[in-house]
Amino acid sequence: MLKRTKRRYLALQVESTVAVDQxxxxxxxxxxxxxxxxxxGASQTGLTLIKYDPDEKLAVVRTNNTALNMTRASIxxxxxxxxxxVAIHVLTVSGTIKALHKNLRQ
Amino acid sequence: MKRQYADLHLTPNIRDFQQVxxxxxxxxxxxYHLIALPFPPNTTQEELKQIQTACKEAKLDLATRxxxxxxxxxxLTYNLRKFRRKFEIIAVICESKNVARQxxxxxxxxxxxxxxxxxxxxxxxxxxxxxxxxxxxxxxxxTRPLLTLEGPARSRLLASLRKEAAIAKGFKVPIIISSGTxxxxxxxxxxxxxxxxxLFDLDRECALDAVSRNPNRIVxxxxxxxxxxxxxxxxxxVKKGKDC
Numbered sequence: 001m002l003k004r005t006k007r008r009y010l011a012l013q014v015e016s017t018v019a020v021d022q023x024x025x026x027x028x029x030x031x032x033x034x035x036x037x038x039x040x041g042a043s044q045t046g047l048t049l050i051k052y053d054p055d056e057k058l059a060v061v062r063t064n065n066t067a068l069n070m071t072r073a074s075i076x077x078x079x080x081x082x083x084x085x086v087a088i089h090v091l092t093v094s095g096t097i098k099a100l101h102k103n104l105r106q
Numbered sequence: 107m108k109r110q111y112a113d114l115h116l117t118p119n120i121r122d123f124q125q126v127x128x129x130x131x132x133x134x135x136x137x138y139h140l141i142a143l144p145f146p147p148n149t150t151q152e153e154l155k156q157i158q159t160a161c162k163e164a165k166l167d168l169a170t171r172x173x174x175x176x177x178x179x180x181x182l183t184y185n186l187r188k189f190r191r192k193f194e195i196i197a198v199i200c201e202s203k204n205v206a207r208q209x210x211x212x213x214x215x216x217x218x219x220x221x222x223x224x225x226x227x228x229x230x231x232x233x234x235x236x237x238x239x240x241x242x243x244x245x246x247x248x249t250r251p252l253l254t255l256e257g258p259a260r261s262r263l264l265a266s267l268r269k270e271a272a273i274a275k276g277f278k279v280p281i282i283i284s285s286g287t288x289x290x291x292x293x294x295x296x297x298x299x300x301x302x303x304x305l306f307d308l309d310r311e312c313a314l315d316a317v318s319r320n321p322n323r324i325v326x327x328x329x330x331x332x333x334x335x336x337x338x339x340x341x342x343x344v345k346k347g348k349d350c
Binding site: 035069079 | 252253289290298299301302
């Protein structure tokens with residue numbers, strides 16, 4: 001029987017001196033994963049953007065639980081978006097969006 | 107018990123207080139409890155006090171560190187004699203095999219660092235690990251090149267680190283994961299550092315120990331040794347007076 005895929009939600013804080021839009025953010029995330037793990041590895045992550053607030057520079061993304069470490073490592077390796085220096089920090093990880101918001105509020 | 111995270115290698119320009127202050131507050135914000143900055147040997151007490159105050163304000167513990175870059179083994183022993191009692195952490199940047207072997211043998215050395223990304227210039231092999239395990243030296247791995255390198259260069263570095271980490275684990279040489287950066291944007295949270303360490307096949311527990319337990323152990327051990335009450339390993343002065 002097909003096993004249900006467990007997912008994890010990550011709250012990300014983008015740190016940069018310039019504005020970053022959601023297309024640039026997602027393309028940076030996919031590029032980082034592809035560079036580090038290749039296209040096969042990237043296909044296992046199931047990375048999806050749930051929401052992004054460009055003013056707060058706060059993003060919520062979803063990934064497969066089995067590829068959580070791959071996603072986190074790839075996020076840590078991002079140092080530039082469109083040739084501008086950035087850093088992306090994982091604020092919290094959770095199994096549900098509700099719990100993620102609860103953790104963020106704490 | 108909750109882990110207390112440490113970054114033993116942040117490299118701001120000590121003379122630039124603004125940069126030091128920015129790095130210190132960033133480290134506190136990222137969740138570190140202890141940081142170490144490499145000080146030049148001619149650092150004045152005033153400069154040190156100023157940085158200590160900045161760390162205290164950010165609720166961070168500061169450890170003093172010196173990076174030795176000796177050309178010969180004799181050079182290394184001379185510098186160790188000169189600086190061991192002045193700094194809490196001594197790291198040796200090994201750029202030749204002779205120096206690497208001497209550093210691994212000497213119990214006064216805390217960290218062995220191999221900065222080169224060229225695998226021919228990295229001397230952490232089995233012989234080195236065996237010597238290091240006897241002298242309590244640790245292997246320091248900086249994550250900065252993992253972030254800045256790309257493509258085949260990063261792949262080759264990861265392959266070297268994977269081999270070194272496996273050897274260190276086999277000989278029970280503690281591994282320390284540090285940033286090795288002077289740029290705030292290249293600093294990562296301790297958990298992210300641990301995840302980066304998993305890229306070279308460290309398991310989760312080992313990776314977390316490399317950013318918490320192992321560095322804290324070195325600093326605690328050296329602080330005890332530098333304390334005026336220390337006599338020998340396991341022996342310390344409890345009371346002094348005529349009634350003893």
